[in-house]
Amino acid sequence: MDHKAVQQKWQKAWEDEKIFEVKESKTKNKFYVLEMYPYPSGSGLHMGHAKNYTLGDASARFKRMQGYNVLYPMGYDSFGLPAENAAIKDNTHPRAYTEKSIANFIRQQKELGLSYDWSRTLASHRPDYYRWDQWIFLELYKKGLAYKKTAIVNWCSTCQTVLANEQVVNGACWRHEDTPIDNKELNQWFIKITAYADQLLSGLEKLDWPEDIKQMQKNWIGKSNGVDIHFALEGIDTLLPAYTTRCDTIYSVTFLCIAPEHPLAIELSKGTSHEAEVRQAIEQSRKQSLIERTTETGQDKIGAFTGKYAINPVNGERLPIYVANFVLMYGTGIVMADAHDQRDFEFARKYNIPLKFVISDDGSPINPEKASCAFLSDGVLFDSGDWTGMHNRQALPEMAEWIEKNGWGKQTVNYKLRDWLISRQRYWGCPIPMVYCDSCGIVSVPEKELPVLLPEDVTFGSGNPLATNRNFVETSCPSCKKPARRETDTMDTFMDSSWYFLRYCDPHNDKKPFAKAKVDYWLPIDHYIGGKEHATGHLIYSRFITKFLKDLGMHSIDEPAKRLFNQGMLHKDGVVMSKSKGHYVLPEEVSEKYGIDTARFYLFFVAGPEKDMEWSDQGIEGAFRFMKKFTEFLPETFTSKTDPKEESVRNKTIRDVTSYYESSTFNKALIELASFTDFLRNKGSFSKKSAETLILLMSPITPHISEELWEKIGKKPFCSLAKWPTFDETKIKPELEAEDDFAEKVRQDMLTLNTLIKFKPKSHTLIISAAWKYDFYKKLKEELAKTRDMKTLITSCMVKGHESEIAPLVAAVLKDPSRLPDFILSQATEKKALNTLLPKLEKEFDSHITITFAEQSQDKKAANAMPGKVAIVAHE
Secondary structure, X not given: OOHHHHHHHXXXXXXXXXOOOOOOXXXXXXXXXXXXXXXXXXXXXXXXXXHHHHHHHHHHHHHHHOOOEEEOOOEEOOOOHXXXXXXXXXXXXXXXXXXXXXXXXXXXXXXXXXXOOHHHOEEXXXXXXXXXXXXXXXXXXXXXXXXXXXXEXXXXXXXXXXXXXXXXXXXXXXXXXXOEOEEXXXXXXXXXXXXXXXXXXXXXXXXEOOHHHHHHHHHHHOOEEEEEEEEEEOOOOOEEEEEEOOHHHHHHOOEEEEOOOOOHHHHOOOOOOOHHHHHHXXXXXXXXXXXXXXXXOHHHOOXXXXXXXXXXXXXXXXEEEEEEOOOOOOOOOEEEEOOOOHHHHHHHHHOOOOOOOOEEOOOOOOOOOOOOOOXXXXXXXXXXXXXXXXXXXXXXXXXXXXXXHOOOEEEEEEOOOOOEEOEEOOOOOOEOOEEEEOOOEEEEOOHHHOOOOOOOOOOOOOOOHHHHOHHHHEEEOOOOOXXXXXXXXXXXXXXXXXXXXXXXXXXXXXXXXXXXXXHHHHOOEOEEEOOHHHOOOHHHHHHHXXXXXXXXXXXXXXXXXXXXXXXXXXXXXXXXXXOOOOEOOOHHHHHHHXXXXXXXXXXXXXXXXXXXXXXXXXXXHHHHHHHHHHHOOOOOOOEOOOOHHHHHHHHHHHHHHHHHHHOOOHHHHHHHHHHHHHHHHHHOOOEHHHHHHHHHHHOXXXXXXXXXXXXXXXXXXXXXXXXXXXXXXXXXXXXXXXXXXXXXXXXXXXXXXXXXXXXXXXXXXXEEOOOHHHHHHHHHHHHHOOOOOHHHHHHHOOOOOOHHHHHHHHHHHHHOHHHOOOOOOOHHHHHHHHHHHHHHHHHHXXXXXXXXXXXXXXXXXXXXXXXXXXEEEEEO
């Protein structure tokens, strides 16, 4: 078969007939399959990308054949700094560079045979899309959820732009792992995602997502119940609220720590002899990454005494206040410090601050002078007023109520989640639709003037590129019409990808982002495919924007994706495939040599799609050998009737493959299909129904060859739109397949024996197990489902007259469960199966073979014969 010609033929036919384009339907159930919004890299696709896309395609094709109305779209996350930098390097405009990259992506994706509805294609950089980014931003602004403030932000010196907290990984830029993040103070736009923290947290319980992804989101949101304890600033009528989840340690507090970013950090030391030291500590802290700041090792603890003291409200003790790098602006940005936190402990040791303990294993006092580390365990309180002698966890809620009742603090809930910083100092992004007027302040661009278009002409390399275009910057105030200035920051590209899946439902709507009825029909996404690296970025933002737009009445969906699937990574030479690192295989190369269906088969066959896998040249050759079998499996003529064994194998294959497809365990499905292919080929002649079944079941993985074979057997119009086969459980006869399995096992055992003996046998005797063992094995199988207690099994399975044999047999099966066949045949059925196979065995082994029962044999080996395993005697 000419794979290239077959691929081109069917890809053209699918496109010409537009068979994958869909509309809403009142008569069909919908199914929405989606891969995460891809960035159209100028370097194009490699086989690692192909694995991801064919995973979605196989799911879409399967559900389509099951009768679902399948939405399977594709678009491109085409804004962003990589395209801007690549365009500058190529001395071309980012728009031209991006359009060229998208065209190349589409070509490669079509060559993979992906069944996208191409009529719905999106691209973030096109005005008909980013117009609605701007519209959503204005709606957030109207609701008080978009705001501008001066804040310490994460700055990547390589990107020359700020990053949201979610884009800082291990203290470095998410795109540049070798670039530590700097801290800068800038006036930036934020989205108040924290207003939805509780909804984002509670909504996780409804989702069929990997547990580790849900846990990562829970940790990122970081909800905690605690107390804001009010420490009075000595000599001044000011209270310093310190948030803690451990008010049970209030009696052990010996100092307070304040975050370097806190507005009071410098203010407290002003006019004191400590001011210079505090400013230096703040500056040093700002240069550190989050990892450096939160490490527990004392050498990285940076701080300074502010010169001020606070008063502990519960005992009146005087507490020095320190600026400390390990304190973040979480909660109030001020923490109480004691000997029950390791970071506090290390900081205190470095700066010679006294420490106190109030918890120990049994309530006995701990000498802080002799302690080498913090006491972090739960235990019994001491030196803690009325709570002395109580377990700290029992005392904790009572102490929280006591502090609140006395007016020393307030019980509260805090979140680690910070508001979403969306300002970016780069050109290739969505303009923020705001202007600055000296008279009116910050003013939104009227909706009728959207989109605010990116100008074509900017200068790169001298600060924010948009600020270099005077025609863009200089505008008039929408309110007073006086001269004004446009915002020159662009939006974080995560804004583009936070709602694209909604736009797919109604991609050509020029009146609003989408029609409510269309989104309510298609959403939520039924099968969402993407990597774990998006757990605390895209997946948080998309959930937030979905909930916000629901609150606007735009749709009725709580969560964007019902099921999330994290695909494994494809490796080459031990590392993840990457063009930039030189470890990759191109789809075009594989297609040219083997056909793209072979590549698709290989990507699914080697491992479960959630597992990482190593590309293997030997593996793709093996896949090609199988594909040759599949393309040539059709007989010259079909039988008019189907025998019971063929019926059983076919129905079992349909049942199992359907189940595997439903759970995305495609590797197991292909093992079944390879077995079914071999079964039909070995049979020689079989029914047309079996041929149709195999072609249909292979179609989601190998669509081009399946279409060709479908046409070859006279079926029309498209295999891709044919009905998925159904199975009849009553026609599945395990004993029929068990006969073949048994006969093959005997053959394999004979091969093994002949390699071990030192002579060529002239004859063999096959001794079938004694009849009583079949009933014993069946009984043992039943009892093993209830217990694995040897004594109980021996008692319940005892056979009169064979008492001495039962215990060793039970022990052997307990030690090696494989001794027990999956399906236990009868003695007579095993004899029949061997008689059927006898001519082939005698020819293969060039030996006269005698078949007998253990009861009729005088050979000692007869005792070794068991159900499913004959005893074999070789004769010289």
